[in-house]
Amino acid sequence: MAAPRSITRIIKSLQSTSRNACSDHHRRCRASWLPAVVLAKRYSSNAAAAIVAAAAASPSTEQTTTTSSSATSSSVIGKQVQTTSDLPLKTYNVTKADARPKLSEHHKITFDEKKTLVPWEEGKTSHFQHVWMRDHCQCSECFHPETKQRMLNTFAIPENIQPDTVEAEEEGMKIKYAGVLSNVVLFAKGKNDGHESFYAWEWLHLHSYNPRLERYISPQFKFWGSEIVEGPPEVRYEAVMESDAGVGEWTRKIRKYGFCYVNGVPVTPEATQELVERISHIKHTHYGGFWDFTSDLSKKDTAYTSLALGVHTDTTYFSDPAGLQLFHLLSHTDGSGGQSILVDGFRAAKIFREENPTAYRVLSNVRIPSHSSGNQDSSIQPYAPFPVFNHHPVNGELILVRWNNDDRATMDRWDDPADVERFYEAARAWNDVLKRRESEYWEQLVPGRPIILDNWRVLHGRAAFDGKRRLCGAYISRDDFMSRFVLSNSKREDVLKAL
Numbered sequence: 001m002a003a004p005r006s007i008t009r010i011i012k013s014l015q016s017t018s019r020n021a022c023s024d025h026h027r028r029c030r031a032s033w034l035p036a037v038v039l040a041k042r043y044s045s046n047a048a049a050a051i052v053a054a055a056a057a058s059p060s061t062e063q064t065t066t067t068s069s070s071a072t073s074s075s076v077i078g079k080q081v082q083t084t085s086d087l088p089l090k091t092y093n094v095t096k097a098d099a100r101p102k103l104s105e106h107h108k109i110t111f112d113e114k115k116t117l118v119p120w121e122e123g124k125t126s127h128f129q130h131v132w133m134r135d136h137c138q139c140s141e142c143f144h145p146e147t148k149q150r151m152l153n154t155f156a157i158p159e160n161i162q163p164d165t166v167e168a169e170e171e172g173m174k175i176k177y178a179g180v181l182s183n184v185v186l187f188a189k190g191k192n193d194g195h196e197s198f199y200a201w202e203w204l205h206l207h208s209y210n211p212r213l214e215r216y217i218s219p220q221f222k223f224w225g226s227e228i229v230e231g232p233p234e235v236r237y238e239a240v241m242e243s244d245a246g247v248g249e250w251t252r253k254i255r256k257y258g259f260c261y262v263n264g265v266p267v268t269p270e271a272t273q274e275l276v277e278r279i280s281h282i283k284h285t286h287y288g289g290f291w292d293f294t295s296d297l298s299k300k301d302t303a304y305t306s307l308a309l310g311v312h313t314d315t316t317y318f319s320d321p322a323g324l325q326l327f328h329l330l331s332h333t334d335g336s337g338g339q340s341i342l343v344d345g346f347r348a349a350k351i352f353r354e355e356n357p358t359a360y361r362v363l364s365n366v367r368i369p370s371h372s373s374g375n376q377d378s379s380i381q382p383y384a385p386f387p388v389f390n391h392h393p394v395n396g397e398l399i400l401v402r403w404n405n406d407d408r409a410t411m412d413r414w415d416d417p418a419d420v421e422r423f424y425e426a427a428r429a430w431n432d433v434l435k436r437r438e439s440e441y442w443e444q445l446v447p448g449r450p451i452i453l454d455n456w457r458v459l460h461g462r463a464a465f466d467g468k469r470r471l472c473g474a475y476i477s478r479d480d481f482m483s484r485f486v487l488s489n490s491k492r493e494d495v496l497k498a499l
């Protein structure tokens with residue numbers, strides 16, 4: 001490692017005005033208000049413990065770390081191995097370079113009045129504002145070890161807090177906000193914080209926000225069309241009921257394909273409810289919790305008739321549409337029909353966007369009011385109308401398809417009346433994509449083999465039928481599904497690390 005330069009900093013004497021405000025505690029420090037010279041300790045040969053001098057230096061003296069752009073991204077790219085398959089949130093491809101984030105061996109951690117700069121071996125330097133660092137302290141005083149909730153009073157952090165010392169250790173970076181000097185410095189600039197924080201290198205690298213070093217990697221969705229009939233995803237009832245690993249396989253397939261069958265389920269509502277609750281508690285709605293329904297209009301919705309239903313997603317009238325929906329056909333006697341149809345909404349949207357980007361943009365912007373008002377005692381509407389295609393606010397990926405032409409309310413709010421024709425033209429084009437033979441997966445549900453589908457992605461419908469047809473099932477919220485999917489497919493500690 002290059003012989004480090006000793007860092008000599010002259011801390012400017014502090015304004016006399018702050019002297020009078022000095023508490024007894026700091027009175028003893030008064031003498032240290034004299035200009036102090038702080039020398040960085042010499043870096044140890046293995047760079048494991050390096051003390052960076054307290055720097056109250058003005059930004060002009062900030063020692064910027066020139067990122068060695070020579071560290072090519074190849075050191076980062078390497079062979080990308082998905083750490084945990086399809087983790088939906090802040091998953092990241094673990095490569096050799098960032099499996100164990102490494103501090104640069106050529107540049108030092110530095111900090112100025114506002115931020116700490118952490119230079120990584122991969123040639124990038126993370127900038128962390130001091131207030132952000134202090135607010136994200138992970139010690140048991142600031143971050144409850146059991147509940148993983150912040151205990152720190154964020155609003156008591158001095159606005160211009162800054163470190164006294166920053167120490168690079170083997171496992172991570174230690175920041176000291178305490179110390180005579182900083183008491184003086186911080187006291188002079190605001191309330192003293194007096195704290196010591198430690199941040200593991202992995203944590204810092206994962207949560208680097210300027211720049212972001214980890215990428216949102218969209219789960220590896222497996223798009224499908226009518227060909228999925230050859231081999232639809234399925235799991236065994238016993239596997240799901242006997243272990244979390246079984247639930248992990250089930251939720252992984254739901255996440256990957258957007259639906260999954262469960263084979264060998266006892267043909268009773270009780271067993272079906274027990275099955276769906278292996279994922280999470282049921283989402284209760286104006287249809288009740290666990291539903292057992294037939295074509296008797298007991299609820300004033302066309303699902304409770306024998307009419308054909310075009311492909312749609314359910315509960316577009318909820319601010320937070322149901323995440324999952326399970327259907328189990330318990331019986332169908334004295335009649336026929338009622339085949340189920342599924343369409344992969346993400347695949348259809350991808351095709352639609354490629355073929356007709358203008359129409360895709362229209363259905364990504366025109367907000368569609370929706371409602372469920374058939375029952376006497378409810379008229380469900382979302383807090384705002386939403387478009388058909390809803391994208392993730394951070395990475396921009398399509399995350400939710402809302403499409404139910406039957407539940408659409410009156411569209412009487414148009415910024416530009418010319419959008420009216422644009423909407424109908426786009427909706428017609430979207431419907432054409434959904435109705436394509438290669439988009440449609442038709443399947444007759446059978447007792448003992450319920451299907452569960454991702455209602456944010458997969459559209460469903462049915463053919464008309466006659467006779468007595470009885471289904472049961474339930475909704476599960478998106479957040480409850482994602483929680484169970486993540487925790488049944490990865491180590492809890494990895495999930496917590498990514499928070």
Ligand SMILES: C[N+](C)(C)CCCC[C@H](N)C(=O)O
Pocket residue numbers: 287291293301302303304312313314315316404407
């Ligand atoms: C599933 N279950 C039969 C209980 C309710 C069906 C609700 C159908 C409604 N039109 C929607 O699209 O949300």
Ligand SMILES: O=C(O)CCC(=O)C(=O)O
Pocket residue numbers: 303309314327338340460461462471
């Ligand atoms: O009856 C069916 O097969 C499905 C009914 C339906 O589409 C719904 O409940 O949303």
